[in-house]
Structure formats: structure tokens, C-alpha cells
Amino acid sequence: MSIELDTRLFQLRNELDDHSRVARHLGLDFERPIKSLGDGYPENAIALVGKITERILKQLWRHHNVPGDPGGKTLSELIKGAQPHIRSSGVLDSLRDIQRLRNRSAHDGYEIAEEDGLTAVRRLLDVLAWFSSTGSGILSGDVPKLAPEVAAKAEFLAGLYLTLGFQPVKRFELSRNTVYQLFFRERGLRSEYVELLLSRNVDDVAQVLAATDGELLQTRLPKLTRFLILEENGIAQAPSPLGGDYRVLTYDRFMDAFVDLDRHLADVVGTYPQLLDAGRLTVAGDLLTTDERTGEQRVSQVGAADQLLDEVAASGGNLLIVGRSGSGKTTLLKQLVGRSATASLRRYRFYFDMSLKRPGEEFRAFVTRVLTPYMAVESTYVFEVFHYFARSGSVLCALDGIDEAVPSATQAGFLELFTEITQVLSAESAVVTTSRVSFLEDSPQVRRLLDGTALVSEKLVQQLHAQGVNPLLVPRFSALRLHDVTASASPLELRLADDLDLDGAQGLPHLAELTWQHITRVTDPADLPSITAYFGSAFLQGRTFFTFVDLVNDLGIVLFDGGRLTYDAFRLRALFRLAGPSAVAFVHGAYQELLAAEFLREPANREVILDASPRLTEQVREFLHRRSALASTDDLVLPAGSYLVGPSHHLMLRRIERPVRFDRFPVTVGRYNRFLEAVRLHGSQQWDHPDKPPEFSHEPWQERLKVQAYFTDPVYENHPAVCVNYWSAYAFARFEGKRLPTSLEWEAAARGADGRLFPWGDDIDLNVVNSADSWSGRPLITYEAWREELDRGRLSQAMPGPVDAHPGNVSPFGIREMAGNVWEITGTVLENLNEVVICGGSYDNPYRALQTSFKGLSRRRGCSNAVGFRCVEEL
Numbered sequence: 001m002s003i004e005l006d007t008r009l010f011q012l013r014n015e016l017d018d019h020s021r022v023a024r025h026l027g028l029d030f031e032r033p034i035k036s037l038g039d040g041y042p043e044n045a046i047a048l049v050g051k052i053t054e055r056i057l058k059q060l061w062r063h064h065n066v067p068g069d070p071g072g073k074t075l076s077e078l079i080k081g082a083q084p085h086i087r088s089s090g091v092l093d094s095l096r097d098i099q100r101l102r103n104r105s106a107h108d109g110y111e112i113a114e115e116d117g118l119t120a121v122r123r124l125l126d127v128l129a130w131f132s133s134t135g136s137g138i139l140s141g142d143v144p145k146l147a148p149e150v151a152a153k154a155e156f157l158a159g160l161y162l163t164l165g166f167q168p169v170k171r172f173e174l175s176r177n178t179v180y181q182l183f184f185r186e187r188g189l190r191s192e193y194v195e196l197l198l199s200r201n202v203d204d205v206a207q208v209l210a211a212t213d214g215e216l217l218q219t220r221l222p223k224l225t226r227f228l229i230l231e232e233n234g235i236a237q238a239p240s241p242l243g244g245d246y247r248v249l250t251y252d253r254f255m256d257a258f259v260d261l262d263r264h265l266a267d268v269v270g271t272y273p274q275l276l277d278a279g280r281l282t283v284a285g286d287l288l289t290t291d292e293r294t295g296e297q298r299v300s301q302v303g304a305a306d307q308l309l310d311e312v313a314a315s316g317g318n319l320l321i322v323g324r325s326g327s328g329k330t331t332l333l334k335q336l337v338g339r340s341a342t343a344s345l346r347r348y349r350f351y352f353d354m355s356l357k358r359p360g361e362e363f364r365a366f367v368t369r370v371l372t373p374y375m376a377v378e379s380t381y382v383f384e385v386f387h388y389f390a391r392s393g394s395v396l397c398a399l400d401g402i403d404e405a406v407p408s409a410t411q412a413g414f415l416e417l418f419t420e421i422t423q424v425l426s427a428e429s430a431v432v433t434t435s436r437v438s439f440l441e442d443s444p445q446v447r448r449l450l451d452g453t454a455l456v457s458e459k460l461v462q463q464l465h466a467q468g469v470n471p472l473l474v475p476r477f478s479a480l481r482l483h484d485v486t487a488s489a490s491p492l493e494l495r496l497a498d499d500l501d502l503d504g505a506q507g508l509p510h511l512a513e514l515t516w517q518h519i520t521r522v523t524d525p526a527d528l529p530s531i532t533a534y535f536g537s538a539f540l541q542g543r544t545f546f547t548f549v550d551l552v553n554d555l556g557i558v559l560f561d562g563g564r565l566t567y568d569a570f571r572l573r574a575l576f577r578l579a580g581p582s583a584v585a586f587v588h589g590a591y592q593e594l595l596a597a598e599f600l601r602e603p604a605n606r607e608v609i610l611d612a613s614p615r616l617t618e619q620v621r622e623f624l625h626r627r628s629a630l631a632s633t634d635d636l637v638l639p640a641g642s643y644l645v646g647p648s649h650h651l652m653l654r655r656i657e658r659p660v661r662f663d664r665f666p667v668t669v670g671r672y673n674r675f676l677e678a679v680r681l682h683g684s685q686q687w688d689h690p691d692k693p694p695e696f697s698h699e700p701w702q703e704r705l706k707v708q709a710y711f712t713d714p715v716y717e718n719h720p721a722v723c724v725n726y727w728s729a730y731a732f733a734r735f736e737g738k739r740l741p742t743s744l745e746w747e748a749a750a751r752g753a754d755g756r757l758f759p760w761g762d763d764i765d766l767n768v769v770n771s772a773d774s775w776s777g778r779p780l781i782t783y784e785a786w787r788e789e790l791d792r793g794r795l796s797q798a799m800p801g802p803v804d805a806h807p808g809n810v811s812p813f814g815i816r817e818m819a820g821n822v823w824e825i826t827g828t829v830l831e832n833l834n835e836v837v838i839c840g841g842s843y844d845n846p847y848r849a850l851q852t853s854f855k856g857l858s859r860r861r862g863c864s865n866a867v868g869f870r871c872v873e874e875l
Contacts, residue, residue, distance in 0.1 A: 009034055012121050019128045025141040026059060028052050033121055042117030043105040049120040050075055050102035053095065056127065056139060057082050063138050064427070075099050084427040087159055087391045089384060091130045094123040133168040134158040135179075145173045147200075150231070153251055154179045154198050156392060157229070161194060163388045164381055169193075174211075177204045177231075194225055198251070201232040229254055255348050255394065257376065258385060261340070264374040268351045269338055283328040283491065285321075285482045287312075308480055309336045312432070313396050314345050318425055321434040323482030325590050325619045326492025326511055329434040332482075333398045336432065340396075346430055348389065349396040354405035355589060356579050359542050363420035386424070393428030403435045404544065404589055408615070414649075436619065492588060499574075512626040515594045522574045530555060531572075536599030539592045540614035545585040590619060597623035603753075606642035606653055616644065616651035621755045625762055628754035634814035636662045637875065643748035644755035647853045651755075654744055660872040662741065662749055662815045665803040666824060667732060667869055669711055672700075672721035675732045687734040689727055693861070698728040701863045706799050718802045720822045720868035726836045726860040729825045729869040738871035740827035743837040743855060745872065750819070750840070750852040752812030757851050759811040759818045768808035769820035770801045770843045771850055779847065786846040798843045799865065819850040822868035825858065834860055842866035 016023075016030040023030050030052070036044040057078035061070040064085040070078060079095050086092055101120045104110045131139045134155040135146075144151045158168065158181060166183035173179050177200040185192050199205045205228065228248045249257065285305040301308060305321075309332060312319050321329050333351065340349040350371065357366045368382045375382050389395040399421065406413040425431055489497070489508050496514040497503075500521070508514065523531055534554055538546070548565040561569040567578055575591055576584040586592045597620050599605050621644060640659050646652045679698055700711055700723040710716050710723075724732075733739045741749070750759045758764075766774050772789060773780050775798040780786040789795050803817050810816050818824075818840055828837040835857040841850035844866055848854075858867055 006038075008118060009038055012118070012125070015125050016121075016128075019125075019132055019140075021140040021142065022056075022128060022132070026055055026139065028055060033117070033124075037114065037117045037121070040114075042114050043112040045117035046101050046105040046112065046120045049098055049124050052124060053098050053127070054078055057095075059139060060085060075102065084425070087388055087426065087428075088130055088163065089387050089391075089423070090163070091127055094126040097123045130159070130162065133162055133171075135171065145176060146179055147176050150177055150179065150198065150200065153229075153231070154181065156394070157181065157196055157198065157254070158183075159392070160385070160388060161196075163384050164377065166192075166194060174208045175204060177201075178208050194227070196227050196229060198229045199231070201230060205230070225257075227254070227257070252347065255389070259348060260374045260376070261348055264350065264371075265338060265340065269334065283332060283482055285323075285480045287478060287480055305332055305480060305482060306335055309432070310339070312478070312480075313343065313430060316393055316428065316430050317478060318429060318431040319433070319478050319480055321432065321480045321482065323434075323436070324490070325436050325593075326490040326588070327482045328491035329436075329482065330400055330588075331491055333400050333432065333434060337396070337398050346394070346396040348394060349398065350386070351398045352400065353579075353585075354399055354401045355544050356585060357405040359407070363417070363423065390424035390429050390431065391426040393426070393430060396430045396432065397424060399431065399433040401435070401589065402433050403617070408613075436617075492590060510626055511590065512594060512597075512623045515590055515623075516598075516627070519575065519591065519594070522572060524571075527555075527558070532595050532598045533605075535586075535592050536595035536597075537605070537609060539596040539620075540599070540609050540616070541612060542615050544589070544592060545579040545583050547580075547583045549582070551584075590623075593617060593619045594623045594627075596620045597627055600624055600644070601628055603641055607655075610642050610653045610655060614653060616653070618648040618651070621648070621651055622762065625754040625756050630752060630754055630812055632810075632812045632814065636664055636814050638662065638745060638749045638813060638872075641753070643751065643753065645744065645747045645751065645853065647851075654748070656745060656748055659875045660741065660745060661875055662813065662872050663738075663870040664814065665816050665870065666720040666822060667729075667871065668717065668803055669719050669721050670717040672724070672732065673711060673717075675735050678735060679731075684731050687731040689730045692727040692731075696725065696727050696861065698724070698731060700724055704863060704865065706865045718804065720800050720803055722800060722822055722865050722868050723863045724869075725863045726825055726829075726858070730827075732869075733871040736871060738873045740825060740869065741872045743826040743828040743839055746818075746824065746826050746839045747852055747855075749813055749815055750811050754812075756812075757853075759815070759852065760808055764847065765808065766847070768806045769847070769850060770805065771820045771841065771847055772798065772844050773847045774820075775843065790844070795844050800843055800868070819852070820845070823856060823858070823864075823866055825867060825869040829860065830857070833857070836860050838867060 013031070013034050016034070019030070022028070033045040033048040033052070036042070036048060054073075054075055057075070058070040058073075060082040061073075061078065064082070066081045066085070068081070070081065073081070076099060079092075079099060083092060086095075098120055101116055101123075105112050105116070128139070135144065135151060135158060136155055137144060146154065158171075161183045162168070164185070166185045168181065169184045170182040171179070179198050181196045181198070183194045183196075197205065197208075199208070225247060229251050230248065231251050247257070255261075283305045284303065285308060287301040287303075287308045301311075305328070309319070309321075313336060321332065323329050337349045337351045340347050343349075352367070352370055356370075357363075361369075364383045367386055368379060371382050371386055372379050375385065377385055386395075390397050402417060402421070403414070406417050421431070421433075490511065493508055493511050493514055496511075496518055497508050500514065500517055502508060502514075509517075520528065538544075548560070548570075551559055551570075552565065557563050559571050560566075561571060565582065567573055567576075567584065570576065570584065573584075575586060577587045579585040600609075600620070601624065624644065638656060638660050640656050642653050642655050644651060645654050676698065684698055700721070702708065702723075704723045705711075707713075707716070710719070711721075729740060752759075756762055760768060764779075766779065772786055772795055775795055776789050780789060800822050803821070806817060806820075809819055811818055820841055821843055822840070823838040823842045824840045826837050826839055829835070830837070836859075838856045838858050839854070841854055858864070
């Protein structure tokens with residue numbers, strides 16, 4: 001053993017001896033890893049550190065009553081279970097390092113060096129030092145002499161200074177209500193000391209100082225600062241023996257030494273439009289919480305959203321606010337943060353506009369950039385201090401518009417961002433986020449029908465695990481689902497009406513029209529095309545804030561009065577807010593989304609942006625539909641071009657290369673019977689798919705038919721052909737000189753160029769579809785409601801109807817009955833699954849499954865009363 005290693009082991013042994021109480025209490029032998037290192041077996045030392053860490057985590061697990069038995073859990077599982085109750089990012093990093101080193105040492109092919117073993121012991125010491133230095137008795141079993149509330153506050157203060165890189169030097173419990181702590185750190189050539197005297201009131205401090213003849217705080221050490229922290233307000237009577245280099249604070253205002261909260265909140269309130277008169281508008285909502293027994297999410301309260309938010313802020317927990325664009329989410333969040341001055345709990349509240357998070361910027365870097373101007377700590381510690389405050393539950397963290405900060409508007413994109421946000425989530429945290437669409441919703445297609453959230457599915461739990469997110473944290477989210485304020489207007493629409501001097505008594509135009517009116521009012525008509533193209537394409541490329549220099553370079557100095565690059569001289573400032581010293585962002589995301597929709601109205605622009613994988617949101621889609629006002633055709637032809645397709649959480653532009661003409665109706669029983677006659681006369685080999693198994697005929701599956709005479713009774717001649725499989729649909733199409741449409745062609749033909757939700761538009765109309773809702777006679781808004789109808793047999797009489805029964809069920813190209821009645825087989829086959837994509841929904845599906853983007857899968861050999869098909873011919 002080298003002299004250097006011997007010296008380092010001696011130092012580690014001494015440091016481990018400082019934690020002998022922990023060893024005795026938990027029955028651990030801290031000497032064994034050191035001995036293994038001295039004997040030249042670093043892999044054994046790492047294994048022993050892993051075992052010790054498991055024992056420590058099991059103690060934490062039981063202390064915090066984490067559900068389940070920690071016995072038999074792996075180290076990874078123990079870390080995940082204890083993580084919500086560990087405030088320190090450094091402790092979490094140390095635990096992960098130990099796990100990583102143990103995994104490497106147990107894996108053949110990895111060489112374990114002495115340095116790896118030393119690192120493992122050092123990380124173990126970091127974990128032990130945290131709990132010992134903060135005065136926590138969790139690991140040692142020590143019962144502090146301090147009153148419990150004083151002990152908890154002393155632990156918080158010690159943890160804060162450890163987070164700032166200080167090391168504890170002394171800690172004395174002077175009385176039941178008074179504790180003294182001394183911390184030290186080196187900053188280059190400078191030594192910094194901090195003394196804290198935490199006590200309940202002035203009388204306790206005076207008694208302690210008198211008992212020590214005032215010597216306690218009269219050390220001659222150079223001090224960065226001194227604090228006398230009182231739990232009760234008594235600053236005016238602060239004792240005098242302390243000398244002049246001290247600062248007296250009440251505990252609840254201690255964070256003022258680190259955070260300029262008043263300036264932060266003033267900037268938040270001053271940067272955004274003022275709130276509407278509370279007497280004129282009250283936003284209501286449903287608070288959904290998770291039933292701990294059943295795991296289901298149910299409405300627990302209904303009422304004024306601001307009051308529900310206050311309850312969450314007081315009681316803790318993490319909340320997701322969901323509502324459509326302009327429903328008042330930002331307004332509510334600003335109100336919540338702004339009420340901090342009168343709050344008794346979590347007075348410190350941080351607001352983050354997630355739309356200003358730069359593309360590719362990590363959440364850590366974003367938080368540091370936003371908070372550095374308001375925090376009196378070095379920038380390298382800003383996130384660590386914020387992280388500690390958030391995980392300890394000392395602050396309320398408001399993250400506004402998380403769906404505007406995702407790297408891509410997909411579930412994977414949301415999970416990537418959520419992985420970063422979970423850094424600040426804990427069992428004690430209070431994090432409130434807002435989103436126009438709930439990324440925790442398993443069925444995003446129901447955005448217009450069910451604007452809320454659901455408990456995370458098992459599939460999403462697996463995805464969260466794969467993304468490195470602890471799924472135990474996710475169900476702790478409750479959700480506040482905002483109601484539509486009135487039948488005619490949202491908070492944003494009311495604000496725009498005020499700006500436009502419109503009288504809302506007779507109803508207001510749609511948000512798209514109001515926003516466009518405001519844009520055109522403050523924009524020179526000559527500049528409107530270039531402004532639309534610039535800001536619209538920028539949104540599609542993920543750019544939501546702009547420097548003054550960028551604006552001048554791209555749009556010209558004409559946008560600034562007198563050539564002055566200031567916000568006051570910016571001619572479009574009525575649409576924008578400051579997003580930095582010399583940068584702006586739209587005052588509401590709806591403005592830029594409307595310009596993006598205007599940009600997409602031009603087919604040539606779609607081609608330009610297509611290959612850039614544009615960022616498309618549900619609001620852009622809705623605006624595109626509302627502003628397009630397309631004239632319908634009746635020629636059944638889907639033209640070549642780029643179309644907006646996909647569900648609301650994953651909208652895309654896709655190109656149709658060649659035009660095709662669709663059948664006006666699904667293939668009927670009458671048409672299919674003529675095909676069967678030809679097959680009986682001539683056989684089907686000339687039309688069959690080359691992969692069709694020989695045992696399959698093209699006769700309908702008689703045993704499956706709900707009506708046995710379906711293909712023989714003339715009453716059903718105009719009904720869709722059902723109970724036929726993909727092989728038969730393929731052969732029929734060739735029999736007529738056609739083919740099956742691809743799923744992309746089918747969706748584009750149903751949606752039209754404006755991306756509508758249903759073939760006829762965005763509005764829900766039960767009179768134009770054959771669906772489970774129309775058979776039930778009521779809207780089946782939720783999956784549970786539809787399932788109940790199905791289980792109780794209320795849909796037993798549902799079946800396909802005539803293909804021409806609903807004249808209003810027509811797409812922009814004149815194609816009928818694309819939503820409901822029967823699913824339609826397409827030519828898109830998933831060869832590896834031997835399944836085919838089906839579109840459109842059927843008579844026994846709820847309305848939400850009839851959206852143009854909704855798709856299903858069917859076995860190629862399978863058949864059903866709910867599945868038919870239609871054909872297309874190439875032009």
C-alpha cells in the first residue's frame with residue numbers, strides 16, 4: 001500500500017469515526033470498506049458501501065412512511081422511494097454515484113481502480129455528513145434537546161448553508177429553544193464564517209447570553225455575516241451584547257437575505273397585462289385529486305379557481321392547471337404569486353414564464369438566468385439554492401405554460417421537459433404548472449370534449465421510468481381543470497374586447513377574429529404580410545422571443561420610432577411584452593399562433609416549412625380552421641399538397657404526392673354483393689393480394705354478423721359492407737379498378753386543408769353521426785361513461801345504418817360518412833404486426849373516437865360488424 005493511499009485511508013477513517021453514532025444505531029461497520037481498500041480490493045469496498053447505503057435508505061424509507069416494505073428492494077428502488085424526502089441535490093448525486101459505481105463493480109469487463117473505491121467511500125461520507133450536519137437524528141437515533149419546531153428550523157438553516165458550500169464547524173444546543181451554529185468555507189484565499197443563533201424570542205436569547213457572560217458570539221473570527229434569527233417578532237428589543245456586526249431577522253423573513261422577492265414580483269406583475277376586474281370575471285374550476293385507495297382521479301372540489309389554488313398553496317402538493325387558450329391560466333398564476341405578501345405559508349413565490357426558455361436550454365440554466373438578478377448569492381449557487389428552497393417546501397414555484405417550452409410537441413417532448421422539472425419536486429414541494437393540453441392525459445384526442453387530466457396509465461409509468469423520471473412523484477399532482485368562463489367569452493377574449501372597445505352584451509367574435517382585429521389595428525397594412533411571415537414562421541421553428549437587433553435585421557428599422565431601439569419606441573409594443581433588457585415576446589402566445597396559422601393558409605408556405613418539422617399546436621390548428629373559411633367542393637378529389645394531420649399532442653405537416661378521387665360513400669352491401677357474384681363466376685385470383693392466405697374466402701363472416709340476413713335482405717343494400725377482412729377489401733378495390741386509401745390520404749381527405757377536428761368542422765353535432773352517444777341519447781364525455789353504457793348493455797342495439805343517412809357528415813371534398821357508422825380499412829399495413837390501420841370510428845364508439853385524427857388497428861384476417869371500407873382511384 002502506497003504512502004499516499006495510506007494517508008487518504010487514514011483521513012477517511014477519521015471522518016467515518018465522526019459518524020460512529022450512526023454506525024452504532026444502524027448496526028453498521030464503517031471499518032470494513034476501509035480495510036478492503038487497504039488490502040487492495042476496491043471492488044469489495046464498493047460492494048460494502050452499497051450495502052451500507054441500502055441500510056441507510058431503508059432507515060429513511062421507514063422514517064418517512066414510504067408505502068411498501070423496503071426489505072428486498074434494490075438500491076435503485078430504495079433511492080427512488082426515498083428521493084421525494086431528500087432535500088439536497090448533493091445527497092441525491094452522491095447516492096446515484098454510489099449506485100453507478102456498484103453497478104460497474106458488479107459488471108464483468110470493467111476494471112475497478114483504487115480511486116473508484118475511494119470515491120465510493122467519499123460519497124458515503126457526503127450522505128452521512130448531510131444528516132449529521134443538519135442536526136437530523138434520523139440516522140443516529142439522537143433525540144434533540146431542542147423543541148421540535150426549533151429543531152426543524154435549525155435543520156433547514158444548516159442545509160441551506162451546506163448547499164452554499166459551507167462546512168459545519170460548531171453546533172451547540174444551548175436551551176430547548178436556542179441553538180448556535182457556526183459554518184466555514186474557503187473562497188480562494190478568503191475564509192468566510194457565518195454564525196447563526198436561532199431562538200424563539202428575545203428573552204431566551206438574553207438568558208443564554210447572560211449565562212455565558214456574552215462570550216458566545218464574541219469570537220474573533222472573520223465573519224461574512226452574523227444572524228440572530230428569532231421565531232417571534234422582537235427585533236426592536238434585540239439584545240445589545242452582540243456588538244455591531246450582526247443582523248437580526250425573524251425566521252419567516254430570513255430568506256430576504258438571499259432573495260429580493262419584492263422586486264421579482266414587481267417585475268412579474270409589471271411585465272404582463274393587468275388583471276381584469278375581479279367583480280366582472282370569476283374563473284371556476286374542478287379540482288381533481290387521486291384517490292389513494294383506488295388510484296382513480298376524481299373531482300374533489302368545485303369552485304372559484306383562485307380559492308382552490310390558495311388551498312393548494314397552503315396545504316402543499318404539486319398542481320397542474322389545465323384550460324384552453326385564454327381561459328385565464330396566467331392570470332390565476334399571477335394572482336397566486338402576487339398574493340404572497342399576505343400569505344402566512346410559502347410567502348416566497350417564484351414565477352417562471354416557460355415560453356421564454358430558449359431552445360435547447362436546460363431547466364437549470366433557465367432558472368439560473370431568470371433568478372440571478374434577484375438572488376444575493378453567486379450565480380453558480382443560484383439553482384442549487386432554488387432547488388433546496390423548492391424541495392424543502394419553503395417556496396411556491398409557478399411554471400407558466402410548460403407546453404410552450406417542450407423541445408417537441410409530442411409526449412416524448414413533454415417527458416423530456418418533465419424529467420428536468422422533477423428535479424425540484426419532492427414530498428414537501430409546492431409546484432404549480434399550467435398547460436393548454438395535459439401531457440398526463442392518456443387520450444389527447446378528447447381535448448375539446450374533456451379538458452382535463454387523468455391518472456397516469458401503466459404505459460406512461462413505463463415511459464417515465466425509461467426517461468429517468470420517478471413515477472412515484474407524478475400521481476402527487478392534482479389537477480385544476482378550468483371551466484369555460486361563460487358561453488361566449490374567455491378572459492383573453494374579454495381583455496381583447498376591452499382593447500378593441502367592443503360591447504360583449506350581444507356576444508363576441510371567436511378568439512381568432514378578436515386577435516386578428518387587434519393585430520391589424522396596431523399594424524401598418526403595408527407591413528402586415530412581412531410581419532405575418534416573419535413571426536408566423538418563427539413560431540413554427542420554435543422561436544417565441546426576439547431581440548431588438550433581430551427585429552431590425554429581419555424587418556427593418558421602420559418598426560422603431562426615431563430609430564431608437566427601445567421598448568417605448570417599438571411600434572408593435574401593444575402586442576408585446578419585455579422579455580429581457582433588449583428583447584420582446586408576444587403578450588400572449590395566441591398572437592403568434594394566429595400569425596403561424598395565417599402563414600400556413602398559403603400552400604406555398606406549407607411546402608417551405610414542411611421539411612423543418614414545424615412546431616404545431618392545437619391552437620394553431622384551431623386558428624387555421626377558423627380563419628380559412630374554405631369553400632367545399634363536391635368532386636371527391638383530394639388534391640396533392642401538404643396537410644395538417646395527427647392528434648392534438650402530435651400535429652404534423654405531411655405531403656400528399658398525387659391526387660386521388662375517393663368513393664363518395666363507404667362500400668355498400670349492394671356493391672359488395674356484385675363483387676361476390678363475379679368471384680363465384682370467375683374466381684378472385686386476378687384481384688387477390690399476393691400474400692392472401694389460401695384458406696380465406698371473400699364471403700362475409702356469417703357467424704359474426706349481428707343480423708344474419710344482412711347481405712341477403714334488400715333492406716340492408718345501402719348499409720356498409722361489414723364482417724369482411726383486409727384481404728377482401730383489397731380484392732374488391734382491385735375489382736373496381738381502384739385501391740384502398742392510405743391512412744394519410746384518408747385523414748387528409750377527412751380534415752381538409754384547414755385541419756378540422758371532424759369532417760364538417762370543429763363543432764360537436766350528435767345529429768350528423770351514428771355513434772355510441774347518439775344511441776345513448778346523451779354525450780358520453782368520458783371513457784368511464786362510455787364503458788358504463790357498454791357494460792350495462794345500453795349499446796346492445798347499436799349497429800351500422802345507411803351510408804347516406806347523415807347529409808351533414810361530409811368532408812370539404814364532398815366525401816360522406818367519414819366519421820362514425822363504421823371504421824374504414826385503409827391500405828396502411830404494419831407488416832411486423834400483421835395489422836392494418838383503420839380510421840373514422842364506428843357506431844359503438846364515443847364521440848371522441850370519431851375525430852379525423854383518431855386511428856385504430858385491426859388484424860388483416862379479422863372482421864367486425866363495426867369495420868367497413870371505401871376505395872380511391874388515382875388520377
